[in-house]
Amino acid sequence: MANIMYWEAIQRAHDEEMARDPLVICMGEDIGVAGGTYKATKGLYEKYGPLRVMDTPISENGFTGLAVGASFLGVRPIVEIMSVNFAWLAMDQMFNSAAKVRYMSGGQLAAPCVFRSAGGAAHQLGAQHSARMEKVFMGIAGLRVVTPSNPKQAYGLLKSAIRCDDPVFINEHELMYNMKGEVPDGEYFHPLEGSDIARAGTDVTLFGYNISVHWCLKAAEILDKQYGISAEVVDLYSLAPLDRDGIRKSVSKTHRAVIAEEDEAPVGVGSEVIAIINEECFFELDAAPVRVHSALVPQPYNHTLEKATIPDHEDVVKAVLKLFGKA
Amino acid sequence: MKIEDKKRVLREMVLHRRFEERCYQAYIERKIGGFLHLYPGQEACCNGVMEAARPGHDYVITGYRDHVHAIKCGADPKEVMAELYGKETGSSKGRGGSMHIFDAGKRFMGGYALVGGPFPLAAGIAKAIQLKGGDEIAICFLGDAANNQGTFHETMNMAALWKLPVLFICENNLYGIGTSIERSTAVIHQHKRVCAYGIEAAECDGQDIDKVYAAARLAVDHVRSGKGPYFLELMTYRYRGHSMSDSRGYRSREEEELWKQRDPIFILRDRLIETGEMSMADYEAIEKETDAYIENEVIKFAEQSPEPRVEDLEKYVFADRETQLPWLTGKAA
Numbered sequence: 001m002a003n004i005m006y007w008e009a010i011q012r013a014h015d016e017e018m019a020r021d022p023l024v025i026c027m028g029e030d031i032g033v034a035g036g037t038y039k040a041t042k043g044l045y046e047k048y049g050p051l052r053v054m055d056t057p058i059s060e061n062g063f064t065g066l067a068v069g070a071s072f073l074g075v076r077p078i079v080e081i082m083s084v085n086f087a088w089l090a091m092d093q094m095f096n097s098a099a100k101v102r103y104m105s106g107g108q109l110a111a112p113c114v115f116r117s118a119g120g121a122a123h124q125l126g127a128q129h130s131a132r133m134e135k136v137f138m139g140i141a142g143l144r145v146v147t148p149s150n151p152k153q154a155y156g157l158l159k160s161a162i163r164c165d166d167p168v169f170i171n172e173h174e175l176m177y178n179m180k181g182e183v184p185d186g187e188y189f190h191p192l193e194g195s196d197i198a199r200a201g202t203d204v205t206l207f208g209y210n211i212s213v214h215w216c217l218k219a220a221e222i223l224d225k226q227y228g229i230s231a232e233v234v235d236l237y238s239l240a241p242l243d244r245d246g247i248r249k250s251v252s253k254t255h256r257a258v259i260a261e262e263d264e265a266p267v268g269v270g271s272e273v274i275a276i277i278n279e280e281c282f283f284e285l286d287a288a289p290v291r292v293h294s295a296l297v298p299q300p301y302n303h304t305l306e307k308a309t310i311p312d313h314e315d316v317v318k319a320v321l322k323l324f325g326k327a
Numbered sequence: 328m329k330i331e332d333k334k335r336v337l338r339e340m341v342l343h344r345r346f347e348e349r350c351y352q353a354y355i356e357r358k359i360g361g362f363l364h365l366y367p368g369q370e371a372c373c374n375g376v377m378e379a380a381r382p383g384h385d386y387v388i389t390g391y392r393d394h395v396h397a398i399k400c401g402a403d404p405k406e407v408m409a410e411l412y413g414k415e416t417g418s419s420k421g422r423g424g425s426m427h428i429f430d431a432g433k434r435f436m437g438g439y440a441l442v443g444g445p446f447p448l449a450a451g452i453a454k455a456i457q458l459k460g461g462d463e464i465a466i467c468f469l470g471d472a473a474n475n476q477g478t479f480h481e482t483m484n485m486a487a488l489w490k491l492p493v494l495f496i497c498e499n500n501l502y503g504i505g506t507s508i509e510r511s512t513a514v515i516h517q518h519k520r521v522c523a524y525g526i527e528a529a530e531c532d533g534q535d536i537d538k539v540y541a542a543a544r545l546a547v548d549h550v551r552s553g554k555g556p557y558f559l560e561l562m563t564y565r566y567r568g569h570s571m572s573d574s575r576g577y578r579s580r581e582e583e584e585l586w587k588q589r590d591p592i593f594i595l596r597d598r599l600i601e602t603g604e605m606s607m608a609d610y611e612a613i614e615k616e617t618d619a620y621i622e623n624e625v626i627k628f629a630e631q632s633p634e635p636r637v638e639d640l641e642k643y644v645f646a647d648r649e650t651q652l653p654w655l656t657g658k659a660a
Contacts, residue, residue, distance in 0.1 A: 023458065051458065057488070062447045062481025069388075069451020069465075072436055075458060092478075096441050097448060105429035105437055106420030107643040142644050160654040165646035191657030 002185055006148070007177040009155035010040040010116070014078060016187065017162045018048055021076065024162060027054035027063055028080030037082050038118060038177040060086045064115065065093035068167075071111045072101070076162055084119035084171065085131045098167040099142035114161045115169045119147075120211060120262055121299055121310055122174040130299035130306075132263040134209075137169045138240040138272070144192055145240035147171040149213040151181035153237050156190025164192060171239070173211050193238050195246035201232035204256040204320055207247070207273055209236040212260040212292075212311075219260075219316035229320060239269060247273060248280040257289040258319045262310060265293040290319045328378060328540050330604055333595065336378060336536065338613050340370040340592050343395045345617045346404055349626065350394070350411060350425075354571050358629075359411045361424050362440075364392040368566040371591035372498045373399050373468065375539025376559070379547045380466060380494075386434045386452045388445045389468040391426035392565075393438025396468055401433035404621075405628040414632035421635045422643060434463075442503075443476025445469060446495075450482045453491035453556075464550045465493040471517050471560075472503025483524040483556075490555035494546055495521075497560040498533065504569045505577045518560040526556050533561030534589045537598075563591075 017024045032045035032055035045053040056063040067077035081087045098111040121130040137145045144166050148154040161168035199220050206216035213235045220231035234250050251257050259270040270291030295309045321327035347365045354363050373396050383401045398404050402418055410417030411425050419429050426440040439445045449467035456463050486493050497517045501508050508515055518528035531542035546557040564586040568575045599605045
């Protein structure tokens with residue numbers, strides 16, 4: 001096991017796959033000569049050259065569509081969209097072309113592209129650089145959505161996404177690129193579907209994904225030590241499809257659920273997980289599920305206001321205590 | 328073009344015209360649903376360009392007015408008609424419809440319904456050709472109105488920057504849906520717009536197939552020889568409305584008649600008759616044979632083909648699950 005950073009894990013997955021298959025290429029703004037805004041493609045330009053490591057113009061929809069077209073012929077492009085806010089501009093090609101082409105061609109064409117993007121609120125980046133957009137991506141037929149919460153997932157999910165014949169959107173997080181974690185030394189493929197139990201527990205399930213897994217883990221620690229509540233933390237690294245079985249199994253064991261997401265409600269992972277709970281195991285519930293989410297405001301610049309917008313582990317703890325009638 | 332090729336192409340153009348007119352009829356009879364965008368009037372564009380290119384070898388992509396482009400690349404007209412009928416035997420197994428004809432085997436990479444959407448896809452196909460080192464080119468057929476999308480500019484820039492082997496054919500039929508080019512576009516002559524990106528470009532009469540062929544010959548050779556993209560504008564006209572719901576209230580019948588006097592099929596036919604290569608009776612025989620073929624084979628095939636099964640509704644949303652298990656479950660072999 002190597003203890004490496006999230007960005008290093010992503011870089012390693014790129015490097016291994018590009019070394020293996022000459023049709024694996026990567027593209028995006030500043031990913032080549034500059035090595036990537038978050039260093040996720042560091043050193044690849046020097047190693048694989050400009051034909052395979054493409055510094056693109058700032059034309060998100062254009063270069064995303066270019067990647068999709070190349071993938072029709074078996075090229076495996078990894079597209080970095082510098083910030084998920086800019087992915088709005090590329091949604092036309094991701095949704096209308098990549099996600100639909102297999103279906104509308106009756107299975108003749110496929111778009112095996114990987115779209116990686118840094119989502120989430122960082123520090124005081126304001127309304128147009130702090131978006132969480134997983135709620136939009138996870139509702140598109142034909143598109144897989146995964147979101148790594150640690151370096152191991154960042155490495156293994158990208159490896160699997162590159163190999164998979166479906167288009168995959170990987171939702172990363174601006175605040176997580178320097179997070180360290182254990183990654184297997186050998187080649188490792190993380191499943192694109194399912195969920196991980198990040199911490200086992202018996203009294204309540206805390207559902208999280210990406211950064212909110214860490215709020216949940218911290219909250220579970222506090223709940224255990226200060227309140228004697230045993231929380232299970234389920235890491236929903238796959239947002240499309242969501243792991244119905246994993247959700248049912250955990251809630252059937254704990255009978256209570258809190259869903260923590262950095263995205264805003266309404267519409268999102270929280271509402272979807274609650275719908276799945278209703279459909280799969282409603283009668284297992286001892287209390288109505290609760291979601292913890294951001295306030296529905298364009299991200300404010302002011303530090304205090306920003307902090308008030310985004311939830312954290314304390315909000316998760318509060319939600320659990322409320323479920324148990326302790327708050 | 329050799330005389331034999333011209334005769335063959337005339338027959339093909341008649342098929343393209345009659346196929347589209349038969350679609351119109353089937354739409355009125357409610358055998359075809361959805362949107363239907365027909366090609367009559369523009370036949371010399373697709374035919375002239377593809378005669379200069381290599382159908383089935385070069386990759387072709389286009390917008391929603393796509394039936395004829397698919398057939399010209401080698402798609403079976405029976406399967407195209409079956410697609411319009413929504414049948415399982417259709418070129419996209421009834422999942423695509425008129426705007427989404429595909430024939431990957433013939434390298435017809437599809438019709439797309441977002442105006443301007445195929446621009447970057449075509450550049451991507453060209454990028455893949457460049458990476459793989461083949462002698463194919465990518466050909467992107469779109470209308471003039473697509474050039475007002477951002478994808479046009481983004482793609483022209485990237486195609487020129489990376490010298491991609493892509494040929495852009497602009498079929499300038501003077502209308503974007505129901506708005507004339509004068510009312511929507513600051514520059515009427517579309518080939519001028521790509522000069523800003525340093526792309527070689529030309530404009531040509533799109534009704535005379537000999538002229539289209541000659542211009543396309545230069546364009547195709549330019550792209551195939553590795554000199555980068557090329558933009559060819561063909562001045563043409565669609566006889567019918569944008570789609571079936573369009574009663575053409577935005578233009579005069581006189582204007583339409585003027586264009587019909589320069590009908591692409593008649594221009595080629597009359598030239599062949601004038602030079603003694605064929606007679607009017609020969610031409611009428613072609614029409615008759617074409618109609619019989621469409622009725623007895625194309626329509627019959629579409630009518631008699633089965634519907635897709637409802638059990639298969641979700642087939643083709645994703646890759647066949649069994650083939651993807653190592654990545655979906657993480658249990659790589």
